[in-house]
Amino acid sequence: MCGRLDWVRFPSEEETGMFLLRFTRVENGSSIPADAPSGLRVAVKLWMPDMGHGSSPVKVVRPLNASGTPETGLYRAEEVHFVMPGAWEIRVIFKDESGAPVDQAVLPYQAG
Numbered sequence: 001m002c003g004r005l006d007w008v009r010f011p012s013e014e015e016t017g018m019f020l021l022r023f024t025r026v027e028n029g030s031s032i033p034a035d036a037p038s039g040l041r042v043a044v045k046l047w048m049p050d051m052g053h054g055s056s057p058v059k060v061v062r063p064l065n066a067s068g069t070p071e072t073g074l075y076r077a078e079e080v081h082f083v084m085p086g087a088w089e090i091r092v093i094f095k096d097e098s099g100a101p102v103d104q105a106v107l108p109y110q111a112g
Contacts, residue, residue: 033073085112
């Protein structure tokens with residue numbers, strides 16, 4: 001799987017941020033939208049490694065298409081808030097049904 005993060009709204013002091021996560025897989029040489037592997041859910045954690053703490057929880061939702069079903073390969077992270085300026089990590093995590101992490105990608109982010 002490949003993933004891409006696209007900001008919809010950068011967080012500010014006045015408003016939380018929002019971004020889209022788009023997942024794809026390669027099939028017959030083409031990149032096609034793909035949901036999280038069966039039985040796994042997508043979570044996002046904001047972490048500040050230099051300070052050893054995170055931020056408020058990020059809500060991850062599935063945007064719906066015109067027919068009311070989840071858009072394949074698309075996840076929206078809402079309520080993104082960095083509690084202070086500095087070097088952060090956006091951790092995109094696949095979790096199993098018990099909530100245990102199975103795999104993750106770590107994306108650096110400079111807040112402020």
